[in-house]
Amino acid sequence: MPVLHSTKNLQITTPATETSTGLGVFEYTDAYTVFHYGRMPDLIPGKGEATARMAAFNFRLLEAAGVRTHFRRFIAPDRIEFELARFPAQDDLPLSPGVRSTLLPVQVLVRTELPQGSSVHRRLAAGTLTPAQAGLRTLPAVGEELKEPFVEFATMVDDVNRYIDAAHAQRLTGLDDDRFRTLLDTSVTVNRVLTEHARAVGLRHCDGKFEFMVAADAGLVLADSPGTPDESRLLFDGVHCGKQVLRNWYVDNNLEVPVNRLIAEGVPRHRWPTPASLPGECLPVMSDLYRSLSETWTGERRWNVPDLPAATAAVARIIGH
Known part of the structure; x- marks a missing residue:
């Protein structure tokens, strides 16, 4: 599995093979990523454990709803054991129809609202996406709730994930019509x-954002960490509860790392500029936010942190929305 843009460390306990899934452990770290840069300079204390607990809660929630997942068990305080699949290389694509024990090289993105920070607004403005493609009649307002979920696909094997249409996604995954449905x-x-x-x-x-693997028995299995602030956009009272807050801070202060331009110009990664560090007062505020979000989401009270209304108010006051 790719780890460059991940905030998780991967330990392989049992390697996956062509005929059998393996076993792995994710350690959720206090790192964060924005702009497809990879891990940013700062650590947010407690983020890893808060996110791991949310992930474990979500896997149990989804399994109770009948969704098959790769989750095996939660290992306190910040690790998850899971069924491990092989990650395909570029040379393996498109996947063959009979592939087993393999992570699909495509993310599925499902959107129900279009808040500030959603890439849909940027792509509509640039003309790379039309309202009709998003199931809309007109340009949406920031924060607009969609009548029907908007489903998109993105690659997972490029330096920067690319949006692709459904036909391309189905071809890359090797799934037939019934399994793609x-x-x-x-x-x-x-x-x-x-x-x-x-x-x-x-x-x-x-x-x-959702990822899937094909298990050894050919079943589709939900993977990664659905519903966590690293994979979902969560808001409370209009305030982002996750890395969009940090992305906004970099943009508002003209400190965004132009990753897309650097890649287009062929600049090797070791020559990319080092991102600026966050102001010291941001880190405890973000630490409280992640922990308070986790407590609100899971119903567990584990830390002496402000409740979510207070935590998000502090974020809005110190960092911005």
Whole structure:
């Protein structure tokens, strides 16, 4: 599995083979990523454990709803054991129809709202996406709630993930029509379960990125860490509960790392500029936010942190939305 843009460390306990899934452990770290740069300079204390606990909760929630996942067990305080699949290389694509024990090289993105920070607004403005493609009649307002979920696909084997259409996604995955429809239906179900849970605890689940693997028995299995702030856009009272806050800070202060331009110009990664560090006062605020979000989401009270209304108010006051 790719780790360059991940905030998780991967330990392989049992390697996957062509005929059998393996076993792995994710350690959720306090690192964060923005702009497809990879891990940024700062660590946010407690983020890893808060995210791991949310991931474990979500896997149990989704399995109770009938979704098959790769989750095996939670290992306190910040690790998850899971069924491990092989990650395909570029030379393996498109996948053959009979592939087994393999992570699909495509993310499924399901959007139910279009808040500030959603790439849909940027792509509509640039003309790389049309309202019709997004199931819209007109340009959407920031924060608009969609009547029907908007499902998209993105590659997972490029330096920067690329949006692709459904036909391209199906070709890359090697899935036949029935199994590709199952992939879509399962993604919408996962999004619905997470969105309903978010609403029940006072949050808004605006969009989510979902990954799947093909198990040794050819079944489709939900993978990665659905519904966590690294994979979903969660809002409370209009304030982002995750890395969009940090992305906004870099942009607002003209400190964004131009990764797309650097890649287009062929600049090797070791020559990319080092991102600026966050101001010291940001880190405890973000630490409280992640921990408070986890407590709100899971119902567990583990840390002496402000409640989510207070934590998000502090974020809005010190960092911005």
